Amino acid sequence: MTVPGHLSTEARRILSEEQNAPSNRSAENLPALRAKTKSFIAPAVERILEANSVMTKGIIINGVPCLEVRPPELTAPWPILYGFGGGFVQGSPFEDLTIAAPLCAMTGAKLVIPNYRLAPEHPWPTAIDDGFAVYQALCKKPFAIVGESAGGNLALALMLRAQKAGLPLPGAVALISPWCDLDTSSDSQAFNDGRDPSLTTQCSEAAARHYAGDNDITNPDISPIYGDYNCSFPPCLITTGTRDLLLSLSVRLATVLRESGINVDLQVWEGLWHAFEWDDRIPESNKSLSNIATFLARHFIQ
Numbered sequence: 001m002t003v004p005g006h007l008s009t010e011a012r013r014i015l016s017e018e019q020n021a022p023s024n025r026s027a028e029n030l031p032a033l034r035a036k037t038k039s040f041i042a043p044a045v046e047r048i049l050e051a052n053s054v055m056t057k058g059i060i061i062n063g064v065p066c067l068e069v070r071p072p073e074l075t076a077p078w079p080i081l082y083g084f085g086g087g088f089v090q091g092s093p094f095e096d097l098t099i100a101a102p103l104c105a106m107t108g109a110k111l112v113i114p115n116y117r118l119a120p121e122h123p124w125p126t127a128i129d130d131g132f133a134v135y136q137a138l139c140k141k142p143f144a145i146v147g148e149s150a151g152g153n154l155a156l157a158l159m160l161r162a163q164k165a166g167l168p169l170p171g172a173v174a175l176i177s178p179w180c181d182l183d184t185s186s187d188s189q190a191f192n193d194g195r196d197p198s199l200t201t202q203c204s205e206a207a208a209r210h211y212a213g214d215n216d217i218t219n220p221d222i223s224p225i226y227g228d229y230n231c232s233f234p235p236c237l238i239t240t241g242t243r244d245l246l247l248s249l250s251v252r253l254a255t256v257l258r259e260s261g262i263n264v265d266l267q268v269w270e271g272l273w274h275a276f277e278w279d280d281r282i283p284e285s286n287k288s289l290s291n292i293a294t295f296l297a298r299h300f301i302q
Contacts (some may be wrong), residue, residue: 007271011282013198013269015243016286016287025089027120029220033089036300044280045097050109052105056073056097059112062133067113068098075108078171080144081135081158083151085275087179087207088127099148099176099289104291111146112138114174116154124222127211128157135162143294145173149246150207151202152178155174156224159233171300174237177246177275178253180225182208182217186248196245199274204245225253231238231261235299238264238290241272254271 007015025033049056053072058065069082080103084096093100093113104111116130127150135158147155152175159169184205193201212222220227236257240250247268254266269276269284275286 002096007284011272011276011284012203013280014279017197018119025210027210028098030089030120030210031082037086037090038092038095041095041098045094045101048098048101048280052101054101054104055291060252061112061114061137062131064133066113066134067097068255069097069104069111069113071104071108074110075109076110076297076300078142078144079110079112079138080146080296081131081138082111083131083145083147083154085147085149085151085179085278086174087204088124088150088211089207090154091118096148096151096278098280102280102286102289103146103293104165104292105261107294107296109144113212117260118208123213124211124215127131127154128221131158132161134160134183136167139170139198140169143170144300144302145170146176146296148278149174149179152176153180153224156180156227157221160220160224160227160229163228163232169232170234172234172236172296174295175239175250175253176288176292177240177244177248178238179204179246180249180253181223183213183223184208186246186252188247188249189245192243192245193246195243196273197243198276199245201245220239224265225249225256229257229260229262233257233262235263235295236265237267237292237295239267239277239292241269241274241276243271244272244276245274263299267291 055070114134116127145155
């Protein structure tokens with residue numbers, strides 16, 4: 001469904017700034033780009049951590065470094081395994097705290113964010129291997145999964161691996177603009193290129209090359225939209241926006257999951273861009289995260 005309502009003044013201002021998304025994801029430029037993004041988001045992270053009174057600490061799970069995020073009062077008995085975004089070439093648990101921290105406070109659940117290794121230094125399947133090591137520890141008790149962009153890819157790939165291995169699936173999953181297909185020929189990657197202030201097709205193509213290399217991108221462990229799903233998979237909420245470069249992927253994924261018998265709530269936000277929930281300056285971000293928290297609480301099997 002398209003989420004009704006007028007675009008906020010804050011969102012209109014961001015769009016009017018006409019700042020192009022960073023597109024130089026060459027291997028040589030990635031270290032500088034990673035540092036620039038972390039520096040840009042750091043003030044927002046600090047502000048959000050204080051506003052939500054959540055606590056963070058580094059932990060190790062099955063040999064994988066993770067960031068644990070705890071609410072002021074732990075009221076939900078189910079943890080959330082959270083996958084951060086960045087095309088598998090950028091990002092970190094810290095940088096996704098603009099989403100993870102408010103979600104933690106809203107749900108009253110503990111979040112665990114694997115600090116999976118990045119490409120091109122560590123190409124596929126390293127990120128999925130790291131995430132699966134953490135998944136294996138968390139799935140011993142009821143849990144949920146949330147993933148943003150590449151983290152949405154991670155969430156789907158982990159569930160597909162778990163299904164094959166006979167491991168429990170989460171009780172519910174929420175996917176924020178999931179990068180579920182590394183092919184860049186979808187419709188929205190043409191008509192939203194240049195309209196999405198946060199992501200370009202050139203940027204996605206570079207990330208796909210760094211991550212997948214010469215491997216077949218239709219491998220479900222790389223592009224999980226091609227996986228085998230069935231009605232045993234948990235209910236799923238997918239969020240995207242009409243300016244999202246990956247809008248088509250969310251629409252296609254919703255169709256694939258529904259045709260497999262899975263309960264899917266697709267929320268398309270008018271006028272908004274890729275993973276807009278990452279930007280706390282717009283009220284739509286808080287509203288979408290509130291929707292996700294409500295979805296998890298309503299559908300989760302406790």
